[in-house]
Amino acid sequence: MTKQKSIHDKLTELAGNLWWSWQPEVTSIFREIDHVRWDELAHNPILLLREYSPDRLEERARQEVLHSRINGAYRRWQEYMDSSDTWGDTHAGVLGHRPAAYFSAEFGMHESLRVYSGGLGVLAGDHLKSASDLGIPLVGVGLFYHEGYFSQKVDEHGWQQEQYTFAEPADLPMVEAIGADGKPVKIAVETRHGSIFARVWRLNVGRIPLYLLDTNIKENSDEDRKLTARLYGGDHRTRIRQEIMLGVGGVRALTALGINPRVIHMNEGHSAFAPLEIIRMRIKNDGLSFDDALRETAASGVFTTHTPVPAGHDRFDHSLIEEHLGPLADELGLGVDACMGLGRVDPHNHSESFCMTVLAFKTSRRANAVSNLHGVVSRRMWHSLWPYRSEEEIPIGHITNGVHVSTWLAHQMRVLYDKVLPANWHLKSGEPEVWAGFERVTPAELWETHQSLKNRLIIFARESLVKQAHRLKRSVADSEALEGVLDPRTLTIGFARRFAPYKRADLMIRDIDRLARLAGDPERPVQFIFAGKAHPADDHGKSILQRIARLEHDDRFFGRIVFLEDYDMNLTRHLVQGVDVWLNNPRRPLEASGTSGQKVVLNGGLNFSILDGWWAEAFDGKNGFAIGTGQTHANQDIQDQRDADSLMDVLEHEIIPLYYDRDDDDLPQGWIRRMKRAVRTLGWRFNADRMVMDYVKECYIPAAGSLSCEMTTMP
Ligand SMILES: *Cc1c(COP(=O)(O)O)cnc(C)c1O
Numbered sequence: 001m002t003k004q005k006s007i008h009d010k011l012t013e014l015a016g017n018l019w020w021s022w023q024p025e026v027t028s029i030f031r032e033i034d035h036v037r038w039d040e041l042a043h044n045p046i047l048l049l050r051e052y053s054p055d056r057l058e059e060r061a062r063q064e065v066l067h068s069r070i071n072g073a074y075r076r077w078q079e080y081m082d083s084s085d086t087w088g089d090t091h092a093g094v095l096g097h098r099p100a101a102y103f104s105a106e107f108g109m110h111e112s113l114r115v116y117s118g119g120l121g122v123l124a125g126d127h128l129k130s131a132s133d134l135g136i137p138l139v140g141v142g143l144f145y146h147e148g149y150f151s152q153k154v155d156e157h158g159w160q161q162e163q164y165t166f167a168e169p170a171d172l173p174m175v176e177a178i179g180a181d182g183k184p185v186k187i188a189v190e191t192r193h194g195s196i197f198a199r200v201w202r203l204n205v206g207r208i209p210l211y212l213l214d215t216n217i218k219e220n221s222d223e224d225r226k227l228t229a230r231l232y233g234g235d236h237r238t239r240i241r242q243e244i245m246l247g248v249g250g251v252r253a254l255t256a257l258g259i260n261p262r263v264i265h266m267n268e269g270h271s272a273f274a275p276l277e278i279i280r281m282r283i284k285n286d287g288l289s290f291d292d293a294l295r296e297t298a299a300s301g302v303f304t305t306h307t308p309v310p311a312g313h314d315r316f317d318h319s320l321i322e323e324h325l326g327p328l329a330d331e332l333g334l335g336v337d338a339c340m341g342l343g344r345v346d347p348h349n350h351s352e353s354f355c356m357t358v359l360a361f362k363t364s365r366r367a368n369a370v371s372n373l374h375g376v377v378s379r380r381m382w383h384s385l386w387p388y389r390s391e392e393e394i395p396i397g398h399i400t401n402g403v404h405v406s407t408w409l410a411h412q413m414r415v416l417y418d419k420v421l422p423a424n425w426h427l428k429s430g431e432p433e434v435w436a437g438f439e440r441v442t443p444a445e446l447w448e449t450h451q452s453l454k455n456r457l458i459i460f461a462r463e464s465l466v467k468q469a470h471r472l473k474r475s476v477a478d479s480e481a482l483e484g485v486l487d488p489r490t491l492t493i494g495f496a497r498r499f500a501p502y503k504r505a506d507l508m509i510r511d512i513d514r515l516a517r518l519a520g521d522p523e524r525p526v527q528f529i530f531a532g533k534a535h536p537a538d539d540h541g542k543s544i545l546q547r548i549a550r551l552e553h554d555d556r557f558f559g560r561i562v563f564l565e566d567y568d569m570n571l572t573r574h575l576v577q578g579v580d581v582w583l584n585n586p587r588r589p590l591e592a593s594g595t596s597g598q599k600v601v602l603n604g605g606l607n608f609s610i611l612d613g614w615w616a617e618a619f620d621g622k623n624g625f626a627i628g629t630g631q632t633h634a635n636q637d638i639q640d641q642r643d644a645d646s647l648m649d650v651l652e653h654e655i656i657p658l659y660y661d662r663d664d665d666d667l668p669q670g671w672i673r674r675m676k677r678a679v680r681t682l683g684w685r686f687n688a689d690r691m692v693m694d695y696v697k698e699c700y701i702p703a704a705g706s707l708s709c710e711m712t713t714m715p
Pocket residue numbers: 117118119120122496497498567568569572593594595596597599
């Protein structure tokens with residue numbers, strides 16, 4: 001008889017696969033073991049379990065009556081890992097034993113694994129989770145950053161301070177990846193000044209393996225050991241070295257693991273060196289010419305571009321390319337000039353620097369933007385790469401981003417979904433009929449659920465502010481005042497995103513007196529919760545952040561506008577699940593998609609946004625609110641002023657009246673109708689299952705099966 005697994009064994013196994021992170025039930029088991037330590041350990045279950053011997057854990061589980069829940073979770077996990085009649089089995093069979101390889105510079109799976117900075121990473125994490133749920137043969141490839149992106153503190157002047165902490169691999173759900181030869185994988189990438197080495201970690205995201213390369217090993221110089229320490233840190237040289245590790249190193253790692261991917265999916269241009277390594281192998285192993293190898297490699301390449309903002313497209317000068325791509329170019333039989341040409345729109349234009357996005361376009365036959373509008377903008381932006389085609393014929397399609405439902409849907413909301421949607425709705429979340437049932441939710445139940453999530457957000461916000469006040473040694477009176485900020489009955493608007501200037505976090509304070517009048521209205525007040533990080537090198541972004549953070553010192557706004565530190569996936573979850581309204585006011589058309597508003601939709605919040613990114617194709621007049629009419633003006637100042645005016649007008653004349661229009665039971669019936677409409681019309685479209693199915697159908701399968709047809713999604 002085999003020994004039965006202990007509670008400790010089962011929880012340790014669960015903690016070792018990130019599947020738990022999108023199971024609210026498993027998360028709550030970890031929390032209930034010790035909720036104080038759970039928070040102190042930043043929601044890391046491996047660290048939590050380390051504090052318990054098997055006996056003590058057994059004891060604790062008995063106290064909290066957790067045994068059957070732990071056994072149930074463990075059984076569900078095993079069923080999940082073993083299930084074989086998935087969507088992928090029927091629809092992605094052609095990928096078979098040669099998976100799609102998904103390359104990304106960042107992956108956001110959970111707040112305890114800080115290898116993401118923001119939207120791009122969270123999207124990549126959601127992509128892996130949906131690929132796992134759908135049973136798609138896919139592997140992820142990225143870098144392991146010991147220090148990750150920074151954690152944010154705001155000082156007494158409202159100025160952002162960055163803090164980095166070193167994460168031990170042993171504290172995270174990863175193990176050294178074992179190669180086809182039975183040994184831990186180690187790879188090298190050559191430069192003109194020696195090689196950079198990396199080891200490879202394996203993480204399990206449900207059924208999907210994620211491989212992260214790590215240069216912090218003794219073979220490397222001190223400089224190179226730090227190469228993968230920080231995400232988006234350092235200078236151009238750091239960046240190109242990270243990117244050659246991600247692209248070339250990533251393909252070498254897959255080769256060492258015995259994985260020969262059928263499709264290479266580049267999530268943004270950071271990984272665009274990957275196809276060059278595949279071309280090198282094709283030339284060496286199959287004796288192809290460079291041109292033939294490029295054509296065949298590009299046929300299996302898929303490239304997703306993520307931003308029209310120029311700073312989002314990495315560019316390198318000739319000397320950095322020569323130093324880092326020189327040895328590879330030699331093997332490809334290319335001189336450095338020809339190599340530079342691969343990253344230039346006009347290969348012979350010596351004044352053009354090397355652009356990773358251009359390289360990605362040239363090495364992938366299928367390319368896509370991340371929303372309908374972003375598709376239009378991208379075709380215009382990259383028209384010069386296909387000078388003989390009209391704008392509509394530029395081969396850049398679009399697949400609109402979506403969010404992973406189980407990750408972002410609050411548990412209480414899920415209970416409502418379970419009541420009114422068909423059984424196993426979460427396995428069919430890309431189908432509109434499945435969501436139609438949401439109309440059946442009773443208004444009172446929906447409103448109570450929403451209010452309880454909003455209360456949770458307000459408690460979370462107060463705790464965060466009090467903690468900050470303690471750190472800044474503010475007076476007892478200040479702390480006490482902060483314990484009472486924000487009112488659960490007040491219309492609550494959330495705004496959280498990177499403090500990149502084009503996102504215009506300060507748009508709504510352009511007319512600060514008008515805002516004060518609305519916020520302070522005695523009958524129908526409004527309150528705001530802000531969060532977000534500025535890039536460490538972006539002082540302009542930090543000064544915008546400072547203006548927002550300092551509003552609490554203006555008596556008109558104390559307790560009505562708060563700024564919460566350290567925007568991460570945990571803070572996102574509280575915000576998107578608890579706000580009434582989610583505000584997004586980028587300068588159109590610079591927001592390629594945006595996804596945070598999609599998380600809000602799932603939880604019954606209403607979007608209030610510029611018609612940009614996903615919202616331009618999502619808004620139907622009644623499922624949220626729009627700022628402006630989708631017009632842009634060549635003069636930026638005029639555009640900003642018009643948008644600011646529209647923002648205030650809609651807030652004052654539409655949002656506030658609708659929110660406070662209550663029936664005899666104090667229910668805002670008109671508002672609740674919009675909440676339902678938002679879930680019903682948007683939930684099925686803007687979720688990651690639908691997105692991944694689109695990638696499979698429109699990109700992976702054609703890329704796996706044919707050599708020459710282009711992606712067909714054109715608006
Ligand atoms: C979802 C998410 C984002 C993306 O939000 P945008 O809508 O693109 O601003 C960024 N950061 C975190 C932590 C997120 O969870």
